[in-house]
Amino acid sequence: xxxYQSLIVIEPNINVPIYRQIAGKLVALIxxxxxxxxxxxxxxxxxxxxxxxxRNTVINAYNELVFQGWAEAIxxxxxxxxxxxxxxxxxSYHPEVNFSNAxxxxxxxxxxxxxxxxxxxxxxxxKIIINDGFPDIxxxxxxxxxxxxxxxxxxxxxxHMMSEHYDGGTPNLKNSACHFLNxxxxxxxxxxxxxxTKGAQMAIxxxxxxxxxxxxxxxxCDPNYFMADEIxxxxxxxxxxxxxxxxxxxxxxxxxxxxxxxxxxxxIIPHHHHPTTVTMSANRRMQLLNLVEKxxxxxxxxxxxxxxxxxxxxxLPLASADHSGRIIYVGSFTKLLGPSFRMGYLIGxxxxxxxxxxxxxxxxxxxxxxxxxxxxxxxxxxxxxRHINRAKKLYSKRCDDAATLISNKLTHALAFxxxxxxxxxxxxxxxxxxxNQVMDKAVQQGLYLAGSAYFQAEYKEVxxxxxxxxxxxxxxxxxxxxxxxxxxxx
Amino acid sequence: xxxYQSLIVIEPNINVPIYRQIAGKLVALIxxxxxxxxxxxxxxxxxxxxxxxxRNTVINAYNELVFQGWAEAIxxxxxxxxxxxxxxxxxSYHPEVNFSNAxxxxxxxxxxxxxxxxxxxxxxxxKIIINDGFPDIxxxxxxxxxxxxxxxxxxxxxxHMMSEHYDGGTPNLKNSACHFLNxxxxxxxxxxxxxxTKGAQMAIxxxxxxxxxxxxxxxxCDPNYFMADEIxxxxxxxxxxxxxxxxxxxxxxxxxxxxxxxxxxxxIIPHHHHPTTVTMSANRRMQLLNLVEKxxxxxxxxxxxxxxxxxxxxxLPLASADHSGRIIYVGSFTKLLGPSFRMGYLIGxxxxxxxxxxxxxxxxxxxxxxxxxxxxxxxxxxxxxRHINRAKKLYSKRCDDAATLISNKLTHALAFxxxxxxxxxxxxxxxxxxxNQVMDKAVQQGLYLAGSAYFQAEYKEVxxxxxxxxxxxxxxxxxxxxxxxxxxxx
Numbered sequence: 001x002x003x004y005q006s007l008i009v010i011e012p013n014i015n016v017p018i019y020r021q022i023a024g025k026l027v028a029l030i031x032x033x034x035x036x037x038x039x040x041x042x043x044x045x046x047x048x049x050x051x052x053x054x055r056n057t058v059i060n061a062y063n064e065l066v067f068q069g070w071a072e073a074i075x076x077x078x079x080x081x082x083x084x085x086x087x088x089x090x091x092s093y094h095p096e097v098n099f100s101n102a103x104x105x106x107x108x109x110x111x112x113x114x115x116x117x118x119x120x121x122x123x124x125x126x127k128i129i130i131n132d133g134f135p136d137i138x139x140x141x142x143x144x145x146x147x148x149x150x151x152x153x154x155x156x157x158x159x160h161m162m163s164e165h166y167d168g169g170t171p172n173l174k175n176s177a178c179h180f181l182n183x184x185x186x187x188x189x190x191x192x193x194x195x196x197t198k199g200a201q202m203a204i205x206x207x208x209x210x211x212x213x214x215x216x217x218x219x220x221c222d223p224n225y226f227m228a229d230e231i232x233x234x235x236x237x238x239x240x241x242x243x244x245x246x247x248x249x250x251x252x253x254x255x256x257x258x259x260x261x262x263x264x265x266x267x268i269i270p271h272h273h274h275p276t277t278v279t280m281s282a283n284r285r286m287q288l289l290n291l292v293e294k295x296x297x298x299x300x301x302x303x304x305x306x307x308x309x310x311x312x313x314x315x316l317p318l319a320s321a322d323h324s325g326r327i328i329y330v331g332s333f334t335k336l337l338g339p340s341f342r343m344g345y346l347i348g349x350x351x352x353x354x355x356x357x358x359x360x361x362x363x364x365x366x367x368x369x370x371x372x373x374x375x376x377x378x379x380x381x382x383x384x385x386r387h388i389n390r391a392k393k394l395y396s397k398r399c400d401d402a403a404t405l406i407s408n409k410l411t412h413a414l415a416f417x418x419x420x421x422x423x424x425x426x427x428x429x430x431x432x433x434x435x436n437q438v439m440d441k442a443v444q445q446g447l448y449l450a451g452s453a454y455f456q457a458e459y460k461e462v463x464x465x466x467x468x469x470x471x472x473x474x475x476x477x478x479x480x481x482x483x484x485x486x487x488x489x490x
Numbered sequence: 491x492x493x494y495q496s497l498i499v500i501e502p503n504i505n506v507p508i509y510r511q512i513a514g515k516l517v518a519l520i521x522x523x524x525x526x527x528x529x530x531x532x533x534x535x536x537x538x539x540x541x542x543x544x545r546n547t548v549i550n551a552y553n554e555l556v557f558q559g560w561a562e563a564i565x566x567x568x569x570x571x572x573x574x575x576x577x578x579x580x581x582s583y584h585p586e587v588n589f590s591n592a593x594x595x596x597x598x599x600x601x602x603x604x605x606x607x608x609x610x611x612x613x614x615x616x617k618i619i620i621n622d623g624f625p626d627i628x629x630x631x632x633x634x635x636x637x638x639x640x641x642x643x644x645x646x647x648x649x650h651m652m653s654e655h656y657d658g659g660t661p662n663l664k665n666s667a668c669h670f671l672n673x674x675x676x677x678x679x680x681x682x683x684x685x686x687t688k689g690a691q692m693a694i695x696x697x698x699x700x701x702x703x704x705x706x707x708x709x710x711c712d713p714n715y716f717m718a719d720e721i722x723x724x725x726x727x728x729x730x731x732x733x734x735x736x737x738x739x740x741x742x743x744x745x746x747x748x749x750x751x752x753x754x755x756x757x758i759i760p761h762h763h764h765p766t767t768v769t770m771s772a773n774r775r776m777q778l779l780n781l782v783e784k785x786x787x788x789x790x791x792x793x794x795x796x797x798x799x800x801x802x803x804x805x806l807p808l809a810s811a812d813h814s815g816r817i818i819y820v821g822s823f824t825k826l827l828g829p830s831f832r833m834g835y836l837i838g839x840x841x842x843x844x845x846x847x848x849x850x851x852x853x854x855x856x857x858x859x860x861x862x863x864x865x866x867x868x869x870x871x872x873x874x875x876r877h878i879n880r881a882k883k884l885y886s887k888r889c890d891d892a893a894t895l896i897s898n899k900l901t902h903a904l905a906f907x908x909x910x911x912x913x914x915x916x917x918x919x920x921x922x923x924x925x926n927q928v929m930d931k932a933v934q935q936g937l938y939l940a941g942s943a944y945f946q947a948e949y950k951e952v953x954x955x956x957x958x959x960x961x962x963x964x965x966x967x968x969x970x971x972x973x974x975x976x977x978x979x980x
Binding site for chain 2: 015016023024027028031032062067068069070081084137142146147150153158165183184186198199201202205227230233234281282283286288289307311312313314315320321322338342358361362363364365366372382385451480
């Protein structure tokens with residue numbers, strides 16, 4: 001007989017009734033081939049003694065097996081495992097089958113994740129973390145969000161909403177978002193032109209998924225937001241790069257490519273480009289609009305950072321001009337309300353949005369209606385605008401402080417331009433200070449540089465990193481720069 | 491001179507300062523080619539008179555244009571639009587470029603959406619809505635969730651979490667989920683085997699995205715959850731169908747296909763299959779496990795409904811058996827906490843999960859950490875299990891009631907089997923009652939049948955619909971069945 005004593009161990013502190021624990025263990029033994037079809041289970045008295053439970057518990061467990069079709073009760077003989085059950089050779093997740101594991105972009109660009117420095121030890125964290133450019137979640141109007149959550153639950157309209165066909169966003173958020181975007185970005189869109197996504201990332205993914213076929217030509221900046229490049233790559237696109245200059249993408253080199261190959265899609269980040277933080281000049285925007293027409297391009301205009309422009313008011317998006325629907329406008333509310341507030345939008349022609357909706361349902365059947373309604377209320381009651389204005393003042397100051405500190409203490413080791421807005425600086429270290437070494441040394445000093453770092457793969461020459469300042473107090477900022485100064489000291 | 495009076499209209503009740511409104515309008519006129527490069531803007535006094543604002547406001551507006559690089563101030567002459575700006579021919583979102591709009595699955599299967607019946611009029615809603623099988627959100631432990639939200643915000647650990655490299659779920663939720671799933675499903679997984687997704691849908695999408703190449707063979711049930719079929723179709727897979735019988739998939743016909751073509755992936759829903767609500771017998775599960783080995787299949791086991799099994803305890807998932815990592819287990823917390831609580835999971839071998847994580851970041855950079863931490867707490871403090879037990883009692887009763895009512899009043903018009911669990915019945919109307927007609931008549935009586943309906947495309951012969959009972963009160967249920975009885979009365 002099997003050593004049931006060791007095989008059937010009852011866990012006292014879990015919510016599963018004991019009879020079900022026993023039944024479960026027995027099923028596992030059957031499935032693993034340790035109890036073979038046709039075999040008889042130990043008598044209920046015997047099993048009760050082995051497992052030290054009441055006999056009725058064993059009877060319940062055995063009946064459970066009968067219910068589930070694993071065993072049958074044979075009068076006067078006891079419980080027998082169904083004979084027709086085919087026998088299985090034991091296997092398990094280990095060893096697991098080979099699964100080709102080509103490294104994704106993140107394997108390359110996140111190779112200095114916190115996990116890399118503190119393997120397993122998630123309790124020990126560095127003193128200061130410089131992120132990629134996230135908002136300061138201490139400024140997020142959390143109480144207001146919670147209040148809206150409650151109102152929505154009380155309203156009881158949720159029940160209906162849940163049964164409605166979710167069509168790329170709850171109707172009230174699509175309306176409020178259109179109003180907000182038309183006001184702030186000079187767009188002229190109606191709800192049929194917009195869909196709500198999980199951050200700008202999903203919007204870029206969806207646009208690419210419905211536009212791109214393997215072999216299509218895509219143009220991006222050099223360097224470019226690597227997670228966008230990775231999407232285009234995965235969709236089988238051929239990527240062409242145009243240098244990002246102080247005024248934005250080099251239009252001449254762009255047109256040279258357009259003349260040479262049939263480009264399907266152009267991806268740009270006109271405000272505070274990621275990673276370089278460059279803002280594209282009005283002049284180049286106009287020239288781009290002309291190229292859209294001339295070469296019948298599709299453009300994804302990623303304007304994730306529009307609402308945080310400091311030096312003057314932001315330049316209206318290309319999408320606000322006239323482009324016969326060829327410009328797909330992508331943005332995010334996440335930058336406004338914190339990284340866990342996964343809300344973005346995709347704006348385009350009616351037919352394109354309809355397609356994107358169909359595709360999104362394959363990925364996520366319906367959004368987070370409660371959060372969407374809460375956001376709609378925050379827009380309608382003006383709380384969002386008030387929050388943006390508060391946050392802008394704060395971040396603008398922090399941008400000044402960061403720029404001043406770094407110019408004073410680090411310019412011998414790196415190059416940077418103070419951006420017109422956004423939440424990060426782009427620090428290009430000189431070749432004699434290889435970024436990976438800087439990052440490793442910084443961690444030893446308790447400073448974890450978590451911003452996107454460009455020194456791997458095709459970006460070997462760049463040696464630059466994003467330095468998110470928006471969520472740093474003055475003290476943290478000073479401390480961080482001091483640590484960096486020590487590291488790059490001659 | 492342009493009719494600025496009509497072109498520059500100031501909106502008093504919006505948050506945008508007046509000088510920026512004027513600047514924005516002027517930029518739009520430049521972009522649309524109405525103000526041509528090299529042209530001079532009206533004098534500030536003149537423009538102030540036209541727009542009825544203080545002259546300083548106009549000066550600010552003009553300076554804004556200079557800031558943004560649209561115009562320059564020429565001493566003694568005024569403000570001139572930069573001459574180098576290339577001229578644009580006006581275009582707009584309307585007319586928009588042609589965009590091929592092949593109908594997605596949802597265009598076919600949701601062709602009787604609420605919008606279809608109440609075009610535009612989202613205020614007028616039917617008396618009763620029968621959904622596809624959603625939980626009753628009145629039972630959701632909303633207060634507990636809110637409490638956890640607050641605790642998390644207070645804890646202040648969020649700031650660190652946000653800067654951490656998001657790796658398919660917050661560490662604490664991945665731990666708690668493993669514990670919960672090992673307990674309830676007899677799995678033996680560790681955090682490296684799981685990732686958190688937005689509902690089961692995203693898990694199916696991700697698994698397909700990394701497993702399937704165009705031309706791969708996939709086997710599903712007939713009928714099958716149409717949103718899964720649509721994913722396989724979009725990934726270019728060739729779909730083979732095996733009839734769903736009372737005990738589950740017809741294993742013999744399955745093996746016939748496996749012998750004929752090299753099948754890459756098998757998609758199954760062993761508990762309360764969608765749409766048919768059939769539960770696969772233990773015997774067939776064992777046979778399936780054998781086929782996995784024999785034919786080196788990949789299986790997606792979609793067990794979205796596992797926690798709501800009434801007649802006996804659920805049968806352990808195939809994934810709990812030994813399968814050398816070839817079974818990808820997919821489930822959802824959404825069925826537990828309501829449709830807007832978008833939480834599911836993907837379980838598989840370590841290498842596969844790593845791949846899926848890389849792919850997910852392309853779609854959604856990081857999950858909703860707050861919600862994930864809240865769920866982790868609900869699991870840890872037992873609230874989730876308590877909620878499941880409460881809900882099970884309620885739904886089990888509603889399942890009995892629905893089955894009884896329908897057998898008493900509708901069996902002459904339709905066929906159905908009472909399911910062992912889940913939140914919906916599968917009603918197959920007889921051919922003399924075409925489903926589309928039944929649905930149309932029902933709406934006229936104030937009953938909106940919102941469940942997945944199978945009578946279109948390849949499912950013409952099925953004429954069946956999902957009847958979600960879990961969120962219906964006894965009164966609503968009775969009323970709904972009475973309306974249907976009237977409709978199918980001889």
